[in-house]
Amino acid sequence: EAQVTQNPRYLITVTGKKLTVTCSQNMNHEYMSWYRQDPGLGLRQIYYSMNVEVTDKGDVPEGYKVSRKEKRNFPLILESPSPNQTSLYFCASSFAGGNSPLHFGNGTRLTVT
Amino acid sequence: AQSVAQPEDQVNVAEGNPLTVKCTYSVSGNPYLFWYVQYPNRGLQFLLKYITGDNLVKGSYGFEAEFNKSQTSFHLKKPSALVSDSALYFCAVRDEYSTSNTGKLIFGQGTTLQVKP
Numbered sequence: 381e382a383q384v385t386q387n388p389r390y391l392i393t394v395t396g397k398k399l400t401v402t403c404s405q406n407m408n409h410e411y412m413s414w415y416r417q418d419p420g421l422g423l424r425q426i427y428y429s430m431n432v433e434v435t436d437k438g439d440v441p442e443g444y445k446v447s448r449k450e451k452r453n454f455p456l457i458l459e460s461p462s463p464n465q466t467s468l469y470f471c472a473s474s475f476a477g478g479n480s481p482l483h484f485g486n487g488t489r490l491t492v493t
Numbered sequence: 494a495q496s497v498a499q500p501e502d503q504v505n506v507a508e509g510n511p512l513t514v515k516c517t518y519s520v521s522g523n524p525y526l527f528w529y530v531q532y533p534n535r536g537l538q539f540l541l542k543y544i545t546g547d548n549l550v551k552g553s554y555g556f557e558a559e560f561n562k563s564q565t566s567f568h569l570k571k572p573s574a575l576v577s578d579s580a581l582y583f584c585a586v587r588d589e590y591s592t593s594n595t596g597k598l599i600f601g602q603g604t605t606l607q608v609k610p
Contacts, residue, residue: 384536413597423537423583423600438597470536478525478587479544482598484536 382407386471386485393461394493401456401488403471409483410476412454413438414446416467417487423470429454430476461492495520495588499601506574506608514569514604516584525587526567527598528558530580537583543567554578574608581605 384405393399405412413428415438425438429448443465445457454473458465468489472482496519506512518524525544529537541552548560558569567584582605585598 420602422602425597428597472537479542481527481539481542482537483539484529486534486536 382483384471384473384483384485386469386488388488389486390489392491392493395462396460399458399461399490401458401469401471401490403454403456403485404452405454405471405473405483406452407473407483408451409473410451411480412448412471412473413482414444414454414456415470415472416440417470418467426456426469458490461490463492466490466492495586495599497584497586497599497601499582499584499604501604502602503605503607506606508576508608508610509573512569512571512574512578512606512608514582514584514606516567516569516601518565518567518584518586520586520588522588524567526558526560527585527587528552528556528567528569529583529585530554531583531603532580540569540582574606576608576610579606579608 387402410431414426415423417423424440426444427446429435435446468487470487471485474480474482498517527542528540531537540556541550543550543560551557556571560567581603583603584601
C-alpha cells in the first residue's frame with residue numbers, strides 16, 4: 381500500500397531533550413516536506429526537500445533540522461525542544477511538479493513540557 | 494504572494510442537503526488548487542485537484558469543486574451530505590510559477606463541516 385509513515389504517533393518529552401520524528405514513504409517521491417498544524421494557524425511548512433541531499437527552509441524552520449540521505453526517508457530533528465514546539469506534525473511527499481498532490485502521514489502529536 | 498482564504502470556520506448542514514465549503518485564493522500565475530479532508534487523529538487526505546480545463550472538478554466520496562477564475566474561488570460542493578462527511582476541510586494552492594519550492598502548498602485555515610442527522 382502506498383503510504384507515508386510517521387513515527388511515533390504520540391510523543392511527550394521535556395524541554396531540551398533531543399528527539400527525532402521519522403518519516404518514510406514508499407512511492408518513490410522526489411519531494412518531501414514537514415508541516416506543523418496549530419489551532420487557528422492552519423498548516424505551516426517547516427522544511428522541505430526536493431531530492432536526496434537537497435533540503436531547504438520553509439516558513440517556520442527555527443528550532444528544527446532535517447536530513448535527506450535516502451530518497452524514502454526524511455526525519456525531523458528537534459535538537460533542544462521547547463514548549464512552543466508542542467504541536468501536531470505532518471510529513472508529506474509527492475512527485476516533483478506543480479500538479480502532484482501531497483500525500484500525508486497520519487501525524488505526530490508532540491508535547492514538550 | 495500566494496494565499497488562501499476559507500472564510501467560514503464552521504459549516505453546518507443537515508444530512509441529505511447540499512453542502513458548500515468556500516475557498517478563495519491569490520497567486521501570481523495560474524493556480525493549482527487542491528482540497529483535502531482531515532478526520533480526527535488522521536492525516537490529510539487528498540480529495541480533488543484543479544489543474545486546467547473543466548471548471549467543475551469531480552473527486553473522491555462524491556465531492557466536486559467549482560473553479561471560478563474571475564472570482565478567484567474554488568468552492569467545494571456535494572449534492573447530498575452524509576453524517577460521515579463531518580470533518581475538517583482544507584483548501585490549498587500552489588503557484589505554477591513557484592519554482593524555488595515546487596512542492597509547496599499554501600493551506601487555508603480549514604473549515605469544520607458538521608453534518609447533522
